[in-house]
Amino acid sequence: MDLLKRAVLILLIFFAAMPLSAQESEEGNGFQPGPFIMNHIGDAYEWHITTINDTHISVPLPCILYSEKSGFHFFSSSNFHHGHAEYEGFRISESEQYKGKIVEMINGEEVRPWDFSITKNVFAMLFSMVLLCIIFIGMARNYRKNVGKAPHGFYNLVEPLVLFIRDDIAIASIGKKHADRYMPFLMTVFFFIFINNLLGLIPIFPGGANLTGNIAITCVLACFVFLITTFSGKREYWQDIFWPKTVPLWLKVPPIIPAVELAGMFIKPVVLMVRLFANITAGHIIALSFYSLIFLFGSYAVGAGALVFTIFMSCLELLVAFIQAYVFTLLSAIYFGMAVAEEHEPEKVPAA
Amino acid sequence: MNLVTPDFGLLFWMVLSFAILLFILKKFAWKPVLKMIKEREESIAKQLDSAKAAKEQMEQLTAENEKIMRQARAEREEMLRDAKATKDKIVAEAQDAAKIEADKIIAAARLEIQAEKDAAMAELSEKVGQLSVEIAEKILRRELSNETKQGDFMKKLVADISLN
Known part of the structure; x- marks a missing residue:
């Protein structure tokens, strides 16, 4: 009984602390529920676990790509630095058409490669x-x-x-x-x-x-x-x-x-x-x-x-x-x- | 819209891995599991059937036993009745036989008694006759010692004869 009470207390503290930290991290541009939800129900190249003070904690997953221009590519999704970086000519698109997908920049245009990534x-x-x-x-x-x-x-x-x-x-x-x-x-x-x-x-x-x-x-x-x-x-x-x-x-x-x-x-x-x-x-x-x-x-x-x-x-x-x-x-x-x-x-x- | 557009990579991996999963589970899991479940169910059903058959057999045996018991009881009763009848008959027969024998013995005894009686009577009458003759002799001897009396007697005898 004592153990149960302690467990409940720890959980309560945990849950009480969670919104605060989340709020702090989102304070910059305000919390947007739409993208947050869509992000969670959609697919991703890395498995995001949590974000504490702008540090993203996630499990990187392998990307397997075949481009008609540059052949096969095999690398870890951590190379994208959570979508902020470009790697081997690929990047995670932010455009309307391919949002969140890996695209290759060919002649300034986004082209979707054959994407066999372990998402x-x-x-x-x-x-x-x-x-x-x-x-x-x-x-x-x-x-x-x-x-x-x-x-x-x-x-x-x-x-x-x-x-x-x-x-x-x-x-x-x-x-x-x-x-x-x-x-x-x-x-x-x-x-x-x-x-x-x-x-x-x-x-x-x-x-x-x-x-x-x-x-x-x-x-x-x-x-x-x-x-x-x-x-x-x-x-x-x-x-x-x-x-x-x-x-x-x-x-x-x-x-x-x-x-x-x-x-x-x-x-x-x-x-x-x-x-x-x-x-x-x-x-x-x-x-x-x-x-x-x-x-x-x-x-x-x-x-x-x-x-x-x-x-x-x-x-x-x-x-x-x-x-x-x-x-x-x-x-x-x-x-x-x-x-x-x-x-x-x-x-x-x-x-x- | 992204949400309802199937992703090529995911389609590819899903087709491939689901087919492999189907194959592996079919071969190494579902077949043995379903077979084992079926076998267990069949053995349970068989055991239930055999239990039912045993129960039926027991019932049949009990019924048979009861029948035999009933038959035996009837037989015993019949035997008792027979024995009683036989006893009665034997007693009656014995009584009859005894009666006939007794009658016979009585009859024989009666005959013997009659014969003895006749014999005794014959002997008696012989004895009486002898005694009478002896007595008469003695009387006559005494009477005939006197002359007058002899005459009287003679006369009397003559009178008797004439009367006859």
């Missing part, structure tokens, strides 16, 4: 993947060691999730016959999204990257779903798109319904992509907006209020982290289920 998001992604491998290969080893016994410890927490994905997502949406084929993908997607959503809620390194709120990441996930759905489409799936049995002829001959269905093929993954991106980004923006309030007002009362709201939002975001991973996986499974459905049950048209 904050790439690093966060690789980190989460290593974490996933450690967790689940460890799980497999643990299971191999205790054959026929219930898992214990951490894996006892993971197994219900695995069973949930298998029974309530895969088997329920795809059917028992084909579910096993899609399980590896569904589980990978679910745990990848879930763990990155959770890591995104941790405010300090190596968490805090807005990875699942990045359109490139959700785009790749949605593309995988699209490719798997399209390549596992059976005869009935294509028939439902191009010549659905239950649709009257006059809707099929000028291909109205087929056109809608064909568009639907692409809209479905696009919706998956946008939903995850928008939900996670919105969560980050709201949490950061509450933090910004503290610095905008610079008062302890607002700070305390914002803290309460931020804690509330964080709890909500924990829920969202799970829900979005679940929704993405469930909808993927439903699309796969539509692709492999064998007998098409005619929809019941209510008599009216």
Whole structure:
């Protein structure tokens, strides 16, 4: 009890001191919440941890660039000195078009090179993947060691999730016959999204990257779903798109319904992509907006209020982290289920 | 806008690493884990089935036992009833036989008694006859010692004969 009290006291002092130091450092040009938020939810070439008295503390990350003019370049992002310096002809752009990206100056014009840099998001992604491998290969080893016994410890927490994905997502949406084929993908997607959503809620390194709120990441996930759905489409799936049995002829001959269905093929993954991106980004923006309030007002009362709201939002975001991973996986499974459905049950048209 | 423009580098790394992640997890994690879970579920299901079968067998055995018990009880009752009937029959038969025997013995005894009685009567009457003759002899000897009396007697005898 005594220890708990002391911990709370230290935390309070820490939080009370934070806005003051932040305010001091931003005093020069005033705190601007817009760029602050955009900076946090966007990508970066270094992993910024904190700034104390104009000293930036950040983890430098490798830049890998290919320029059509000067070939391959490989160097540390610390060479840019937090965006203030130029290095090997590259610099971090401040223009409207390429803001925050590495550009090469060619004939006085900014040209974007092929940028394979291990950015904050790439690093966060690789980190989460290593974490996933450690967790689940460890799980497999643990299971191999205790054959026929219930898992214990951490894996006892993971197994219900695995069973949930298998029974309530895969088997329920795809059917028992084909579910096993899609399980590896569904589980990978679910745990990848879930763990990155959770890591995104941790405010300090190596968490805090807005990875699942990045359109490139959700785009790749949605593309995988699209490719798997399209390549596992059976005869009935294509028939439902191009010549659905239950649709009257006059809707099929000028291909109205087929056109809608064909568009639907692409809209479905696009919706998956946008939903995850928008939900996670919105969560980050709201949490950061509450933090910004503290610095905008610079008062302890607002700070305390914002803290309460931020804690509330964080709890909500924990829920969202799970829900979005679940929704993405469930909808993927439903699309796969539509692709492999064998007998098409005619929809019941209510008599009216 | 920057936020909704996918970054080429991130796309590249994501496609590459996600494909590798998918492969690694599929091979080294999901397959063994799912297989192990399935095996565990199957073994549990099998054990439940066998427990159910054992229970059914037990029930069957109990039912069979009860049936056998009931049969045995019925059999015992029947045997008791049979034994009682046999006993009754034997007793009745014995009584009948004893009665016949007794009757026979009584009859034989009666016959013997009759025979003895007849014999005794015959002997008695012989004895009586002898005694009567002896007595009559003695009387006659005394009576005929006197002349007059001899005459009287003669007369009397004659009278008796004439009457006959």
